[in-house]
Structures are given as structure tokens and as C-alpha cells.
Amino acid sequence: MKITVSLLTAAVVVAAAQPHNHAHGHAHEKRDAVYGSTMVVVPGPTVIAYVLNGSPIPEQDVKNGIADGTLVWASGGQLQEAPSSSAAASTLAPTTAAAPPSSSPAFIRWNHPQASSSSSAPASTSSVYVAPTSSSSHYSAPVSSSYSAPSSSTSSSVYVAPSSAPSSNSGSSFSNSGSGVNSPFPDGTIDCGTFPSQYGAIPVDWMGLGGWTGVQSPGSLSGAGMSNIMTLVKSQCNGENCCTEGSYCSYACPAGYQKSQWPTTQGATGQSVGGIQCRGGKLHLTNAALSSNLCIAGAEAVTVLVQNKLSSNAAVCRTDYPGTEAETVPLDTQPGTISNLTCPDAANYYTWEGGHTSAQYYVNPKGVAVSDACQWGSSANPWGNYAPLNLGVGYSNGAAWLAIFQNLPTTSASLDFTVTITGDNVNGNCRYSNGQYCSGPNYSQCSSTTGCTVSISSGTATYVFSD
Secondary structure, eight states, rough: OOOOEOOOOOOOOOOOOOSSSSSOOSOOOOOOEEEEEEEEEOOEEEEEEOOOOEEEOOOOHHHHHHHHHHHEEEOSSSSOOOOOSSSSSOOGGGGOOOOOOOTTTTTTOOTTTSSSTOOOOOOOGSEEEEOOOOOOOOOOOOOOOOOOOOOSOOOOTTTTTTOOOOOOOOOOOOSSSSOOTOOOOOOHHHHHTSOOOOTTTTGGGGGGGOOOOOOOSSEETTEEEESSOEEEEGGBBBBBSSTTTOOEEEBBBOEEEEOOOOOOSOOOSSOOSSEEEEEEEEEEOOOOTTTTSSEOOOOOOEEEEEOOOOOOOOOOOOETTTTTOOOEEEEHHHHHHHHEEOOGGGGGEEETTTTTEEEEEEEETTTTTTTSSSSSOOOTTSSSGGGEEEEEEEEEEEEEEEEEEEEETTOOOSSSSSSEETTTTTTTTTEETEEEEEEEEEOOOESSSOEEEEEEESEEEEEEEEO
């Protein structure tokens, strides 16, 4: 007899810091990055965990159980906090699925650098969640007639957004598409001062780093990893040659693709480092074993999209990790378009301190230019790292987990439009509207602080932006 398992990705998701004049408190292990002579704390990426009847279990046990048929996935649905006791949690019936306490965030996170020193992170037993076995109605994602599949040379799970120019309300000429995404990178032949836009990388010019989303330089290297990691800022960039000798230079990829390059050796105290490296004046791959291309597609079993039904653009910004972990990887969704949102596959993407990772996206208010949205901001405006809403996206062991949650503790601001996850094969309901995160049958279970999540094992799921 098969055991029904509640297995869910639990996220520890935070934004990276930009230069500050002092160090910030951190409730877990500190991860220091150096900007010039300034020390800041950079928390870590999203980490995937697994739960069986309320207790965490190793990933290898999950793989073995699924392979031999003793474990199966429970249905997706609203998040339920895992019990802190060692007793096994009973399976929830569809009619009894309860909302988690309003004080508990949808995705557990460490303190943001902006959080006050009095803020504390949840106990470690609270960082894993169980999805109740609720069943609910599903929605079909409409497809724009201008939306076309890629040629056979690209992955079947990646779609090409319409090539129309951004409307004037976006305030930016940024394009989500790039050239040469399937062209192998000529390792060690391109000058460090040349941004590799002919090999899929998309220049992010507003960062002032010569197109790079981030430039990091390790000060020293030991058996534990890189220490005294210097992160370049705009004022330190020497004209167009920002990727200097020894530096790791990170980059954005077209919609539906993600960076493939990062070094095996990471930060000595948990910092992430990403990108290709400048050595001997030339750009070199750092993860050729994964791919000789700079950009790779996400999970093949599922397709995740963003549909913009608004009258203006909405910028969606992914945190750049491994790398600076700032929200500098842009997706500028335009009115009436559908764009691909990359869903990392845990089996072949970045691992952080032994754990697999998923992606975190910041959803900005409508009409904010992508050049303002996809970089570090301030509390004066609800965008950048102060954007109201986060999306969590990741695929592991047969299922993708898609979440919508408040950007806590950084901000309690409300997003000015509705976000709904739709799709024929989606398990569970999840919608954000008017400051409320709603799940359950007919979106009847709502909270102003606790987010929601769904799962999908195959097919297409769409984040729909609407008024």
C-alpha cells in the first residue's frame, strides 16, 4: 500500500543587501559581503526541504521512495505549518484544510537587512511546511494569439514572448529576448571588457556595470571557500570594463532561461558567487560541466508563464543567485503579452550549503519602469527590494511548487493589482487581491500576511496579472 506523503518545498528566501554604512543583525549564520570598504550582511537563497507526515526527511529518501512506489505526492493547496513535535501529522481531509496562523509567513525567511535588530527569525522547526490534500477547481490559462512556440532548436518547455516593442508606459527600452541563447560560449576567447550579448546574455545597462547584473571579486581563497568578497558598485566601475581580472561577472538571460555559470567554490561563510570569470584578460566558463551555454532552460516537465492583463507594464525581478542576490534579473511584462517565467529544476541547478534551491521573483506595482524596479531601492518607493509581492517558483522530484507571498518583513505595502495562479493541472488555489492571500475552495481561506502555494506535476501554470 502506498503511503500518501505531504512533500513541499519550504523556502528560506531573502533579498541581498546593497552598500550600507553599518552591519545588520542576522538571526542565522552571517554571510558577509564587502562593497568597497563597507561590510554588509547578505542572506541566503531559497532552499527546498521535504516533509513526511510532519517531519523533515532527507532528499535521497524522497527520491528512493518515489522510485520504488512507497511514496507519492500529496495534492497541492494552502500551506499548513509542520508540527514542531515529533508526532506524525495526520492527513487533512479536503473539507478540513485549515489556514495556517496569520502570524506565520507563507515562506519562512531570515531577516532582511532592512529589518530592525529586534526582529527574529522563526525557529528551525518552522521552516518546513506540509501541503494539505485539498482538491479544488482548476482554471485554464488563456493563450495570446501573438504567443508562439520556439523553434525545435530550443527546449520544448521554453516559450518566446511576442517581439513587440515595450509600450511607453514601461519607461524603458529593455527587451526580454536575446540573441544566440543556444550558441555555445567560446571559452577563453572574449575580452573581459566585452559583454557576451551574442551568447544569450542580456545587458542590464541601468546597473552601470557594463551590462552585468553583478560583479564579485574574492579577496582570498582557503579550504573553506572564498573570503572578503568584494562586490562592485556603479561608482567603482572603470568605464565599460567592469569585469576586471579575477572577478566573477553575473548576467541576465532571456525570459524562460537562467544563468548556468557559477564556480564550485563558494563563499567561506555561506555567501553565493555566480557568473563567468575574467582570467588572463578573457572570459571563462565556471560551470562547463553543467552547460557550455551561458543560459539554460528551467524544468522540462512544466511550463510557468506570466500573463499581463493590465493596461500597463509590470516588472518582475528575480534575485541574482548564485551571485549578489539582489533583485537584478529583469522580466518586463507588457500589457496583453504572455512571458515565460523560469522554473529551476532542483536536479540540475544551484545548491546552497547542501540544499537545492528555487527562484524568488519580486513583483512590482504596475507602471514602474523595469530600470527602477530591478535594482536595489529604498523605503521611499514600493519597488525594487521594497516591492510588495514575491513569487516562489521551483521544481523538485516530480512537482513544481508555485507560491505568492508578502515581501515580509521588508514591507507590508499592498500590490495594486490581482495575481492569480491558473492552469488545468494545478493542484490547489492561490490568489492575491486587495491585500489578501486566498486559497482553499473558491478562494475562501484568506490572510493578509500568510501567502499561498499550489503544485503542478506536468503541463502549464500561469501567473495572471489583472485589475
